[in-house]
Amino acid sequence: MRHQPILLRFLLAIALIFVGVPSAQAAVPGVPTNIxxxxxxxxxxxxxxxxxxxxxxxxxxxxxxxxxxxxxxxxxxxxxxxxxxxxxxxxxxxxxxxxxxxxxxxxxxxxxxxxTLPDMPDVELEEDLLTSTSAEVSWATVNTATEYRITVKQGSNQVLALKVPTGLLSYSIQNLIAATTYTVTLKACTASGCSVESNPLSFTTYPAPPAIPSGLSGSAFSSDSLRLTWKSVVGAKKYEVRAIDEKLSFLDNEDDVRTMESTTNSIIFTGLVPDSQYRVEVASVGQSKSEYSSSILVATMAEAPDAALVEEIQANSAVATWEDDLNAQAYIVSIVDSNLKTISSKVTQGTSAGFIGLRPSTRYRIKLQYRTFTGRHSEPTFTAFTTKTLPPRPSMVKGIKIKRLSKKSFRVSWNKSRGATSYTIRVLVGNKNLVSKTFTKRRVHVKGIFVKKKITVIIIARGIGGESQTSIKTLRAK
Missing domain, CATH: 2.60.40.10 (Immunoglobulins)
Incomplete structure (x- = not known):
């Protein structure tokens, strides 16, 4: 029994040799870092x-x-x-x-x-805004972009590189050279980097524009239009004229600016507001447009009054009447001929005017316009009329008879003259005109003239048609 522990230890050692001692289990890898x-x-x-x-x-x-x-x-x-x-x-x-x-x-x-970085932007040219010295490019919003970077080159030379915030989707490139080709590229960027550069956009600026027009002048043409002229410019294919209502110009709103084009150096600028003052300027256009000229102020006419009525028309006179207009401070009423040449004109604050000295059987027009309280004139209205035909002049007086009644009196009688309404008699003794009177009757008793010399009686018939030829009768003293 004393040797039993030794035997057990021996058997255990043999077992360990064949079975082995358990080792520590291997671990899986750690977590990757610094990604x-x-x-x-x-x-x-x-x-x-x-x-x-x-x-x-x-x-x-x-x-x-x-x-x-x-x-x-x-x-x-x-x-x-x-x-x-x-x-x-x-x-x-x-x-x-x-x-x-x-x-x-x-x-x-x-x-x-x-x-990921933004997508590549597409850049486009705003062709209608291209000039000889500027060009505008635009692009669509690029998702996640915080800014855009524009590069402009002339050939291989970079002439511009700038950053544009995302609030802007266009940029006007200034100070370019006329008739020169440029290339524009665009990148969309974030804080992490930029997109691929856009496809290059090439454009050529227009040649230098014609000179700025000079000599601009204007006047009212009607209640909604102006007549404008200026000096022609060499190289200009057309002209661009713009008018801004002075009452609205402080708003600086493009909707308040009216623009028209003309291929000549004049224009009737239409579509304006009556009785309004406009600031007008003109630019010349070739392949590009010049700057606008210095502006002038021109006012339209006020709206036209109602046309006048023409009454009491005679062979050589007529009367015009019209309705009063609340905008009128005074009226300018004129007689004009068929070529609108003024024959006679009057200024009045009333509502009627008469004209005399007209020609019979002639077509005239009454031109009526008023002056406003601001001093501007209204557009005129015209009323046509024709004066009456003048009757023929009276026929020459015939059948004159002179009968002596006493040494100091005599009686004159004559036949009726066709068209006569009165007769003028003159009595001459020698070269002295002793009597000159007009009568409606055809018999006159002349007294107080001592008939001792030759007496000459002259009779002229008068009527609506004028005067007759002169008739003469002589009485010789006995």
Whole structure:
């Protein structure tokens, strides 16, 4: 029994030799750290991480914003980085990595979030705003972009590089050279980087514009139009005229600016407001447009009054009447001929005016306009009328008879003259005119003339048609 412990120890040693002593179990790899994402413009990224002790390979996954693994987003490899292609521009993704060894897979790293770079913008030229010294380019909003970077080149020389905040989707490039070709490219950027550069946009500025027109002048043409003229400009194919209502010009609203074009150096500018003052200016246009000229102020006429009525029309006179207008301070009423040449004109604050000295059987017009309380004239109205036909002049007096009644008196009688309403008699003794009177009757008793010499009696018939030829009768003393 004394040797039993020795035997047990021997048997235990033999067992340990054949069975072996249990060793400590090997551990899985640790969690990958320092995961970094490098962004590239063409919708791809590279994910990099630090190596993990005892790891023999790694698995990297990419998830969309919903946490779903991308269809091509699982990668198992031995390298410490992986490039991922085919992502959406300006889109949020997550990635995580785990390590593997013979014991198995280690734990996943915490997700790392990244947003891919913005999509490539498309830049366009605003052709209607192209001039000889400027051009405007525009583009659509690019998702996630925080700014845009514009580069302008003339050939291989860069002439402009600037940043534009996302609140702007266009930019006017100034101080360009006339008739010169430029190239514009655009990038959409975030704090992490920029997109691929846009396709180059090329444009050529217009040749230098014609000179600025000079000699602009104008006057009212009607209640809604102005007559404007200026000096012609060499090289101008047309002219652009604009008018701004002075009452609205302080608003600086393009809707308040009216523009018209003319191929000559004059224009009737229509569509304006009655009795309003406009600031007018003109530019010449070739392949590009000049600056506008110095402006002038021109006012339209007030609205026309109602046309006058013409009454009491005679062969050589007429009377015009009209309704009073509340806007009128005074009226200017004129007689004009068929060529609108003024024959006679009057200014009155009344509502009627008479005209005499007109020609019989003649067509005239009454031109009526008023002067407003601001001193402007209204557009005129015209009323046509024709004076009456003048009757024929009276026929020559015939059948004159002179009968002596006494030494100092005699009687004169004559036949009726056609068209006569009165008769004028003159009695001459020698060269002295002793009597000159007008009568409606055809018999006159002349007294107080001592008939001792030759007496000459002259009779003229008068009527609406004028005077007759002169008739003469002589009485000789006995």
């Amino acid at each position: 970094r994402v490098t962004l590239y413009p063409a919708k791809w990224v590279t994910v990099t991480w630090d190596s993990v002790l005892s790891a023999t390979k790694y698995e990297m996954r990419v998830y969309d914003t919903n946490g779903t693994v991308l269809e091509d987003g699982v990668f198992v490899q031995t390298n410490l980085n992986r490039s991922v292609y085919g992502l959406q521009a300006g889109t949020l993704y997550r990635t995580r990595v785990r390590a593997y060894n013979s014991t198995g897979w280690g734990a996943w790293s915490n997700p790392v979030t990244f947003v």
